[in-house]
Amino acid sequence: MSVPGSPISEHTIRRRVYFYECDGAGIVHFSNYFRYMEEAEHALWRSTGLSIAHREAEIGFPRVAASFEYKRPLRFEDEFDIRIRITAISQRSMKYACELTKDGEAIAVGSATIVCVAKQPDQSMKAVPIPPDIVSRFAVSAGAATP
Numbered sequence: 001m002s003v004p005g006s007p008i009s010e011h012t013i014r015r016r017v018y019f020y021e022c023d024g025a026g027i028v029h030f031s032n033y034f035r036y037m038e039e040a041e042h043a044l045w046r047s048t049g050l051s052i053a054h055r056e057a058e059i060g061f062p063r064v065a066a067s068f069e070y071k072r073p074l075r076f077e078d079e080f081d082i083r084i085r086i087t088a089i090s091q092r093s094m095k096y097a098c099e100l101t102k103d104g105e106a107i108a109v110g111s112a113t114i115v116c117v118a119k120q121p122d123q124s125m126k127a128v129p130i131p132p133d134i135v136s137r138f139a140v141s142a143g144a145a146t147p
Contacts (some may be wrong), residue, residue: 007139010085011044017078027073033108034066037098040084041112048137059128061114064093068110078102085141092116092127094138 015036023029045052052061074080080102088095093115100107116134117125 007137008044008048008086009139009141010083011040011047012081012083013040013043014079014081015039017074017076017080019076022076027075030068030070033068033070033100033110036082036100037066037068037084037096037110037112040082040098041096044084044086050134050137059116059118059131060125061094061116062125063112064115065113066110067112068098068108070108071106072102072108074100074102074107080107085143086138087111087141089130089135089138089140091129094130097141 017028021028021032042052080100083099083101085097085099086094087097093113095113096111098110098112100109115127116130118128120126
């Protein structure tokens with residue numbers, strides 16, 4: 001937990017595996033790990049008082065890269081932690097590292113990169129600088145060298 005007003009560099013949420021997230025073998029389908037990372041990302045933003053997808057926003061933050069490496073399976077009703085950390089912030093982008101753990105044991109590690117974009121009149125998107133009132137609420141994690 002950070003001091004109010006200080007930049008945030010990481011956030012952890014606890015979650016339970018739901019039945020609909022499992023495949024025929026009874027383990028979490030690989031695609032859900034990306035959803036878990038996104039849930040933690042949104043919680044990170046909310047912890048700063050922001051929403052990553054504010055309805056009236058003139059900018060957006062699409063993903064331009066995302067990956068996961070799987071170590072151990074998660075199964076129905078497993079409780080696990082999702083920790084997301086900011087590993088880099090540039091003028092127009094932010095990179096995250098994500099770690100899923102169960103009882104302190106690594107389940108999966110992932111990463112994602114988002115870019116700040118503005119919608120153009122022709123409906124295309126153009127990368128733009130992250131607004132100062134947004135970027136000032138975030139900081140690169142001290143442990144950014146490792147995913």
